[in-house]
Amino acid sequence: MIHYMRLGGVPPKHHVTHRENGQLLMEQSMTRVGFDSTYTTLYFRTPPTDECMVKGMELPGFCPVKPIDEQLLHRRHIRTQDIKHEGDFLTGRRTVLMNDDVQVGIVKTAKPAGNAWFSNGAGDECWFAYDGGGVLESVYGVLPFKKHDYVIIPKGTPYRLLPESDRATFLVFESGTYIDVPKQFRNEAGQITMDAPFCHRDFRMPTELLKFDEARHGSGPYDLIVKFGNRLSVHEYQHFPWDIAGWDGFAYPVAFNIHDYQPRTGAIHLPPTIHITFAGRGFIICSFVPRKVDYYKNGDVQAIPCPYGHASVDCDEILYYVEGNFTSRKGIESESISLHPMGVPHGPHPGTYERSVGTDRTNELAVMCDTFKPLLLTDFADSIEDKEYHYSWVRRENEAIETSK
Ligand SMILES: [Fe+2]
Numbered sequence: 325m326i327h328y329m330r331l332g333g334v335p336p337k338h339h340v341t342h343r344e345n346g347q348l349l350m351e352q353s354m355t356r357v358g359f360d361s362t363y364t365t366l367y368f369r370t371p372p373t374d375e376c377m378v379k380g381m382e383l384p385g386f387c388p389v390k391p392i393d394e395q396l397l398h399r400r401h402i403r404t405q406d407i408k409h410e411g412d413f414l415t416g417r418r419t420v421l422m423n424d425d426v427q428v429g430i431v432k433t434a435k436p437a438g439n440a441w442f443s444n445g446a447g448d449e450c451w452f453a454y455d456g457g458g459v460l461e462s463v464y465g466v467l468p469f470k471k472h473d474y475v476i477i478p479k480g481t482p483y484r485l486l487p488e489s490d491r492a493t494f495l496v497f498e499s500g501t502y503i504d505v506p507k508q509f510r511n512e513a514g515q516i517t518m519d520a521p522f523c524h525r526d527f528r529m530p531t532e533l534l535k536f537d538e539a540r541h542g543s544g545p546y547d548l549i550v551k552f553g554n555r556l557s558v559h560e561y562q563h564f565p566w567d568i569a570g571w572d573g574f575a576y577p578v579a580f581n582i583h584d585y586q587p588r589t590g591a592i593h594l595p596p597t598i599h600i601t602f603a604g605r606g607f608i609i610c611s612f613v614p615r616k617v618d619y620y621k622n623g624d625v626q627a628i629p630c631p632y633g634h635a636s637v638d639c640d641e642i643l644y645y646v647e648g649n650f651t652s653r654k655g656i657e658s659e660s661i662s663l664h665p666m667g668v669p670h671g672p673h674p675g676t677y678e679r680s681v682g683t684d685r686t687n688e689l690a691v692m693c694d695t696f697k698p699l700l701l702t703d704f705a706d707s708i709e710d711k712e713y714h715y716s717w718v719r720r721e722n723e724a725i726e727t728s729k
Contacts, residue, residue, distance in 0.1 A: 332570025364573025391700035401713030425606030465530035630680035633671030648687035
């Protein structure tokens with residue numbers, strides 16, 4: 325995904341014998357877009373194809389999931405801070421917004437990961453660690469992550485996510501296809517360009533191969549829960565199937581910390597797309613990090629750092645608020661998700677626009693996602709929605725306009 329990587333031992337050519345202690349290892353090529361895009365070749369000690377049992381299962385709040393029956397067109401505020409901690413990285417996932425291209429979920433764990441592994445057969449996932457670090461164990465090895473990391477997990481990757489704390493919170497994007505560095509940040513050789521907001525050195529890869537440990541992984545059978553479409557299937561293995569001898573290629577999980585994102589500031593306000601970090605089909609993920617704000621001044625005329633009113637007629641826009649004061653909003657808190665849909669204009673809350681004039685920094689930290697197809701609330705999101713949010717822009721009679729100090 326980011327660049328070529330090799331971990332462990334691989335033979336000198338694809339599709340030739342590769343033995344360990346006399347045993348012929350099983351090669352598996354993980355390929356994207358048929359055989360036309362990125363691929364990784366892995367060497368398994370135990371073939372990953374010998375499931376001894378397959379059955380269906382359901383995880384309420386995650387899969388299957390459905391949107392609310394009737395969604396009126398208005399601005400939304402989903403209070404994910406009201407979600408209870410329960411379950412683990414898998415059983416605790418709650419999908420709140422969905423369309424054909426992306427699903428947005430929240431995970432708030434209450435216990436360590438169980439022995440079941442998970443694989444998303446529909447698309448790449450992007451996890452954002454809201455409040456702490458941990459380890460991603462996957463077929464590609466061990467990837468440590470830290471607070472405020474994005475962790476990109478390729479489609480079809482068996483994994484377990486083990487936070488350091490039992491009570492950990494994550495924002496999760498589930499793509500219908502891929503999640504990658506935007507094309508405009510690559511040169512013709514695939515290298516990240518020098519004017520991109522990050523460089524190759526900012527991305528962290530698995531540090532070591534996974535070593536099977538019965539105390540850590542259990543004595544079997546081993547369950548892999550696969551999501552495909554709006555259903556889950558459990559694949560049971562008698563032998564631990566993710567203990568591999570080596571791999572090389574371009575598809576593997578990576579971690580990137582939002583504080584390594586290099587923000588841009590213009591003399592006059594730049595559009596929010598300058599915060600783009602990752603892209604998928606039909607959506608982008610953007611990072612709002614602490615930064616200097618717009619600084620134009622000519623006599624009495626000054627830049628307005630707060631975003632202007634906006635009729636985004638082709639995009640839905642969501643923001644997940646992490647830390648700091650968000651320049652344009654009132655009434656939202658850390659962990660809030662706002663949804664401003666296409667079809668109705670949005671803009672700064674009363675007072676925030678005027679108050680921003682003359683400021684020189686913002687300490688806001690937030691993750692934004694813009695989609696080209698409308699996002700639908702799930703039944704679960706409906707149960708934690710602040711129903712008054714749409715009307716929070718209404719200025720009360722005789723309300724004074726706040727100005728900068
Ligand atoms: Fe906007």
